[in-house]
Every structure is written in structure tokens, then in C-alpha cells.
Amino acid sequence: MIAEFGHFALALAFALALAQTVLPLWGVARGDARLMGAAAPLALGQLLACAAAFGALLTAFAVNDTSVINVVQNSHSAKPMLYKFAGAWGNHEGSMLLWVLILALCGGAVAGFGRDLPGVLRARVLAVLGLVALGFLAFVLATSNPFGRVWPPAPDGQGLNPVLQDPGLAFHPPLLYLGYVGYAVTFAFAVAALLEGRVDAAWGRWVRPWALAAWSFLTLGIALGSWWAYYELGWGGYWFWDPVENASLLPWLAGSALLHSAIVVEKREALKIWTLLLALLAFGFSLLGTFLVRSGVLNSVHAFASDPSRGTFILALLGIYVAGSLALFAWRAPAMAPTGLFAPLSREGALVLNNLLLCAMAAVVLAGTLWPMFADLLLDQKISVGPPFFNTAILPLVAPLLLAMAAGPLLPWKRARLWPVLQRLWWAALLAAGAVAVMLAFAGWRTGPALGFAAALWLIGGALADLTDRIALFRRPAAAWSRARGLPRAAWGAALAHGGLGLSLLGMAGMGLATDTLAALRPGATLNHAGYQWRLERLEDVAGPNWTARRATVTVLRDGAVVTVLTPERRSFPVAAGMTTTEAAIHTSLTGDLYAVLGEEQGDRAVLRVHHNILAPWIWLGALVMALGGALSLTDRRIRVAAPAPRSVLSAAGHGPDVSRPT
């Protein structure tokens, strides 16, 4: 019964989405306010229907209803409750249902929070969101129904793929989808603006919170996925330039560019056409990511067997939305005249450079990700593009981006001189140069990590310089506190996000110095690595709720003192046809991770691989700080009330040039 209810709710959502697309647009065309006003209740209704459908699926998983195929294929009664729920979106059908639920959530949020939007714009935005929902609901209903029944019911489920039974991966898809789907809203705003033929500062102000929220969630989602790969796959790395990872990086790059160019639209009414194009691209990349992951066209470590008809369907959706919006763009964009003029060396100029580099990076990642597919289809060549390609091709673009990133926020709008900015950054530069010198002195000629540390300190220093300058910490220390309180939260957010990237770079540079070794040890034997003694104490069998494992106990000592005890495992899941997973044991501290993996046993010896991952946790802590920066920026008064902050706060502090600075 519950499955049929869910299926019905899904069909209802489809009907509501259809109405949400047609009625408001018809209303706009006829100038009928009542029809336009129908958009918001319809969006809320669609949200309710999607939530009911998703709730029905969760219930089916929670009670382990084995007459539902999806439950049989992806769950098992012996699984912990968290993974029963996570299993609901850990498979293709469920994850697409989550996709449409989050899309409906975004539509509901626009309907709920967008009361101040002009009626026509709101109607158009909701109609476009309805159109996107329509396509994906049709996709779920036609090719990926999560509520299919099986008769007779199976005695029990087949279990969830064990590598997915992990708290990190339970929350990875929802966060990632919040990011992907968040760009549907900026997309809808862009299409609505194109229909309207007008983009102004107010439009920029409405779009920016959505771009910010989507970006923050996407940052968290990517970081969580990378962290999961780090501790669950047991390879000791954090980013593999895997096609599926790239698929999430593409919207992030385009979204980061969008975030920055939307500031220019809001502040200076320039770069309008470009911002529209970025909004279309960011969502296009989100759809591409969904297509790449869900169609199974990619050969990836994450690839799961899948059905070609689904791929064709998503490809068709991708074609319709991207080609349709780009055609609309080509038709309408020339009508939009830029107004704000600026000199090449200015805040706007720096943001243009940022956009240029981010988009060039996205182009490189796109080429590297898709080329193997095209080579296979067109040239019948089996090739793959690995980390060496991306590292060589991306680095020359990342370097100038990072260099400019510290200086950009210090440049005034319209026109700037470089010298005063560099004067405020001299100590950050000194810090970076010091890092290179120290690195080369202690770790030998390792240019990669040395430059990484330099870039990290340059960014963190730049963020601090930006903040101390804004609150005039050194020039007028007495007034600093009140200035800090008066500083818009968006300014704090931007500095946090830039500094957060610096922290992530710190971790990545540290990982450049990481070392690992491999040894076959008997219990009682000791392995020396990275200044630590790793003593294998014993090997034993242990049992968990739905697995049994072989566990090694490894005591890690430094100069005779016990640092930690690690217990790496190889788990075997009887429900999943005896599949085994490697559970790396990690001791985390702020200076780095001690990481141990148990390999196969040979007679009385066990293969042990140990890593010393210097500064590794900072990669994800940095991403967390970046997302926090985004969240802080979202609470800015200007965004909350959708109105400019009162200038009096800033001008009262008596710092003239700063009034035109962003915020």
C-alpha cells in the first residue's frame, strides 16, 4: 500500500509540475495576476507531493518491505537503521527521487522566501523550475520507478553495497544534490531574466544567495566525498581525478565563477550577459554530472552497472535544457546593454580574471573527462586520462588564480592602482617566500609542496590582510572592534572562504610530502616509518552487526612512547555475497594522519601498508571553513532583507574609499 501511495504522489507531483510550468507562463502572457499567483501554491503542492513520495520510500526501507524491488536489491533486515535510510538514496532510483525532492524543495523555497520578488519574475522563475522538475519527474516515472513491486516477496533483501555503508556516504549524496539542484534556481532566474530581457542590480541581489547556498552545499558535498574516498577506499589519496569526481568539480568551478560575477552585476551592473551565461553553464554542468554518473557511460571506480535507456533519457533532458537555454540566450542576450564601465585594473577586472581562469579550468577538466568517451565512440580507442594530465594542465591555471586571489578583494571598484594593494600584502608575500625557503631547507628540493605551502600562506595572509585593513586594526586599533562589528557579514564570509581555500591548500601541500611503505609482518614485529615505530600486536577475528572482520592491532610508538593504537580491518559482508571491504585505521591530529591498511595474510604474516599523511585533515577542514564562509555571507543583512545595507554604518566609521568596497 505504502509503495502505491508513493507512486501516486510522484504522479501527482508530475501533474502539479505541469501546471506549475504552464499556468504562470500563460498568466504572464495574458497579464493575468491570478494565474501568475498560482505558481507559488503549485510549487508548494509539488513539494508536498515529492516529500510524500520520498517519505513512502523511506518507510518501505525502514520496515524492510521486501515486496518492493528497490528494497530487495538494496537493503537487508540486518542492516543498521541509518543505512536502511541511506540505502533509500544509495541506489539509482532512490537517488533520482532525492534529486526531484530537492528540486521541489528549492521551488518551495523560492515560493516561500520570494514574496518580495516582482510578480512576473517570480512566476517565470517558478515556471522554469516547474519545467525542470517536469523532465526529471518524467524520467523517474518512465525509467526509474523506485516503487516497483515484486511477487512473491523475497524472503529478505540482498543488502547494500558494503562500501556505501558508511556515515560519510550516507550524507554525501544529499549535500551534493543540494549543490547541483541549487544551480537549477540560478538557472531559472537566468532564463526568467532572458525572457524578461532585463538584468539589473536587483536581479544580481536575488540570484547571489542561491548561488552562494548552492556553492556552499556543493563544497561540502565534494569535500565529504573526497574524505570518504580517503578513509574508505584505503588508497591513502584524497582526489583521484576520477570522472565522477570531475563531474562534481565542473559545476563547482562554474558556480564559483558565477558567485563572483554576480557580485559585479549587483554592485556595478556590469558583466550581465556573462553572468547569465555562467548561470546557464553551472546548471548545464550539474545536469552533465548527473548524466555522467547516472548513465554509466563512464568507466570509473564508482561506476555501477546501469541501463542504457536511462542514459539516453537524461542525455535528451540535458540536450533540451542546455540547448534550449543557450538558444534563448543567443536570441535575447544581445538586447541587454552593459552600463557599468571599469578599467582593466580594478575589482571588476580582478573578478573578470577570476572568471576567465575558473572557466579555463572547467574547460580543461571537461576535455579531460569527456575525451576518453569520444575517443571510444569516434576513434575506437580505449584510453584513459589520469592525474598526470590534470596536474599538468590545471596547475598553470591555478597558479595565477591563487596569485590574484589574495590581491583581488583589496582592489577598489572601477579603477585601482596596484602599488597600494601590494604594500598591504607585503607580509603575506614574505610569509610565502619564507615557506618556500623553510621547505627547501628541510624537505629538500620538492618544488610542488613548497609552492603549495607558499600559495596556502599567501591566501591565508591575504585574507587576514583584507580583514585587518577593513577594520583598520593597525591604523586605528581603538576603533577596530566597532568597525569589525559594523563590517558586513559578506565581507567576513569572503575572507573566510578565501582563507579556507588556503587551509585546504595547506593540507594538499602536506599530502605532497606524505610517505607510505609496505611490509609483511609477523605479530610482534615492528616496522619503522616516518619516525614512528609501528608494532603489529595481533591478528584476530571480530564480528559486527552485519559483517565479520579480520582485525590487526597495531601500536604506534614514537621514541618509545605510545602514540596511538590502530585497528585496520578487512570486513566481509555475508549478505553481499561475501564481499570484503578494507577499513583503514586513521589516527588524526592537526599535524597529520597516521594511516594503516591491512592487506592479505600470507601464512603467519600480514601485509601492512602504513602512511604518514602530513597535514591531511586540513584539506577537509579548509573546505568546511569555505562552506562556513558561504553560510556567513548568506546571513548578511543585505541578502536577508534583499535591500542595500544602510551606508551610514560604513560612512560613520569615517573611511571614505571603503564605502564603495564590497561587502
Next chain:
Amino acid sequence: MSLTRKQRRIWIVLLAGLGLGTATALTLTAFQDNLVFFLAPSDIASRNPGPERAFRLGGLVESGSLARGETPEGKPEARFRVTDGPVTIPVTYVGVLPDLFREGQGVVALGKLGRDGQFRASEVLARHDETYMPPEVADALKRSGHWDPAKGAPPPAATWNTLAPKPEKQGG
């Protein structure tokens, strides 16, 4: 020195061209050195990758070929042979084999082929579930005549080790 609209348009086109040009140039240069080809054992003679070039070797792990030894530095080393029927390549790998590494099953290894004919793998790729076959391996199986897609699904992974190499296809 604010720019007029026309000047600015020229600037934008120039900048966009520069960005696109740089991206293309970087991509092409990096492609030249870093594309990793996938080769089945029987492709190696004709493609002759050379000892400097890393490539991905894919096929079935020959039954009974897995042996564990030690490198001169005392690190554990796995030796096995990868076959697609006509040709078999010996592989050495220093590292922890993936959880689902089995004799008789598909495998993809990244590494370089030494002058002595030994393939030194730097990475042996894991698969996420029992029923998943790397597409390249499936393709290699089709080409070597072990699996005819017209006759249905690929042979289940558990029975692959009964797929003996076919000697009559030698030289193909």
C-alpha cells in the same frame, strides 16, 4: 582610463580568446604526454608501447598464476599473469591487492612494460561489486572470442577461471 563600450568589447573578445586558447594549448600539450592507453595483452605486440610509456593492461588473471614473493628491499610483491586468450603477460605489483582481486576474474592494471617483458603495475584497479566487469575487459573478451554478446550476458565472474586460453588463436 575608463573604456568605451566598443573598446571593452574588443578587450572581452581578446580575453576570452586568450582564456580559451590557453586552455586548449594546455589540454593538447598535456594530452600528448599523459594519455593512458588501454591495451589487452594481444594488443601489445602491435602497439609496442615501449618501457617509458605507462598504459593500462586489462584481461583475466590466469588461474593458478598468483604467487607472492618479496622484492630485494623486503616488500611484499604479488606476481600473476594477465591473459586475454592468445597472449599472456606476467605482472608484478608491490602493494596491497584490491579486495576483489581473484584468479580467473577481470583486472585492470596501470603500469609500464619493462624490456624484460614484465609488466610492473603501479596500481591494480578494484571493482565495486561482484557482477561488474570493467568495460575494457568485456571488450577484450569479445575480441578474443571468449564472449559472444549475441549469446547472452557475459559469463559470470565466478566461472571465468574455466575459460582456458584458446591456443588455436595464436598469432591473431
